[in-house]
Amino acid sequence: MANWKARLLVTTTALAACAIVTGPAVSTAAQAATVRTRTAEADLPPGVVxxxxxxxxxxxxxxLYRDYNRRGPAYGIGAGYKVDLKDLPMGDDTAANNVSSWVNNTHGLAVLIDADNGKVRPLYPGQPLEEPPSDNDTVDLVDWA
Structure with missing residues (x-):
């Protein structure tokens, strides 16, 4: 009986050491940035691909996508990373005031902020969003609740 306890202790210790070296098994946008070798990403804010x-x-x-129906130039933001969309190049402009559709595949509540008028809108976990005409191309900042 003591033999299996010793093996369990060795296996658990080895797994813990492996987890420390390799990091969590959950994929994040920040980890994806490491895997993807796109030179343009070097200038992006932390947590963005x-x-x-x-x-x-x-x-x-x-x-976030420039066009409706999740089309056009796009970026992924890792859960919890606050991002100023002015820091994301999109064509001849930036993503600020230039996003028409969203998908929140995180487990957190994303907060979409229009810095021009202070309007704040939630985007719940697991939800897509096609911007209504009144709010299209108005988001400047992404934060988290």
Whole structure:
């Protein structure tokens, strides 16, 4: 009986050491940035990755798309990372006041902020959003509740 306890202790210790070296098993946008070797990402804020046009939204990521129906240039923001959309190049401009659709694949409540008028809107976990005409292209900042 003591033999299996000793093996369990060795196995648990080895797994814990492995977890410390390799990090959590959950994929995040920040980890995806390490895997993807796109040179343009070097200048992006922490926790942000550039997605391909109309690329699906990865797990544990808040995604924003320039166009409706999750099309056009896009970015993924890791859960919990506050981002000023002026720091995200999008065509000849930035993502600030230039986003029409969103997907929140995180487990957190994303907060979409229009800095021009102070309007704040929630985007709940697991929810997509096609901006209504009154709010289209108005978000400047992403925060988390």
């Amino acid at each position: 550039k997605l391909g046009d109309a690329e699906g939204c990865p797990p544990v990521t808040l995604c």
